[in-house]
Amino acid sequence: MTGSAAESLHACRTNLGPAPRTFDFGDKRRYLRIPLPEWIAAAEPLREILWQQNTLLREGRLVWASLVQADERLFLPGVHDHPSTVIYSPDSAAFDEHPDRLRAMAHALKAVKSAGHEDPERGAFAAMLADETHYLPRVRVPKSLAGDDEVYCTHIIVCRRHLPDGVLRSALFPLIIHPDLTPRAMMLPSRYWPPELAG
Template sequence: MHYMLPPAMAPAPRKFPFLDQFSYLKIVQPEWSKRNNMNLFFKNYPRSLSHGRLVLAAIVQANNQLFQPGANDCPAVLVLDLEGEMKPEQLIQLAHRIFDLRQEGTATTEREQQLADYLNAESLHGFGMPVPETMGPESCRITAVFIVRKHLPGGHLQSKILPVCVNPDNGVAVVLPVKYWS
């Protein structure tokens, strides 16, 4: 898998073809998300996509359905570096360390325990949460996303790294649709 950010899509604001805005880029908000804080993702999706900072993100955890072909779009949790300075391998290692917090007794600080509780609660959706200082640079954030299958290569997760557009102000990140990858 090629991990370079798409150069043509890097500058913001990004402009998308008119017809794509009403078909390919349009996503349907599931009913369940209207009753929890995932609603913030859907309210900010268009602006994050067009004006967000383009960086790489690593998957911390995702609904198992997303790893195989299927019909359902699902949430996931990613870790990203707002500065875009971490290498893909470093992001993947950080994502593994964060995921490992789910195992009881592995958290060594209060902040790590809060993150472990968040990951284990799977129905909570946070945006732009700082990574505990014991785990990574202060520019790294953990954020929930809603993964849209038609925006992924082959319609499912095949890599641990994805290009995302993130709004640094509210932490809402959107996977850059595959149609716009280089």
């Protein structure tokens, strides 16, 4: 990523436009909407993302997200979409310019998952991350990791056609959220990313 993180996110916001947004139906059908995955029956809670994606696209706002864990197939060329675990903060003032702080927390969460902890809060969070059949709607990251920052962990569906070249290459990306209407979130389709972010 060249330039400042805040500039890249601002470019995404400009490209997407202010809410409420309207999209050409054909364009939305072909590109913007996440298709129904074949595996959704085994991940029923994630169906809510599909129900809420129109609301997110039309009314949501953009923040940085950092990847905690993802299906390894997303890092290779392929055709199927897969779920992933991410963290984000609705506090733009704290993280627009410093998404690297989110990335550091994501690394710490990954370490929490693979290590035992006497701290009950961290232990409970580690158990949730380890259970890959438990799809989080939105859970606050433990204060022992996030401090006073408002940071949440959630699952998203990573849609191949929303990725540059169809491959997940970066741990940081813009996420669409609307905390007032839904705990779910979705990756901003890369059509709206600036070149420095997509490259």
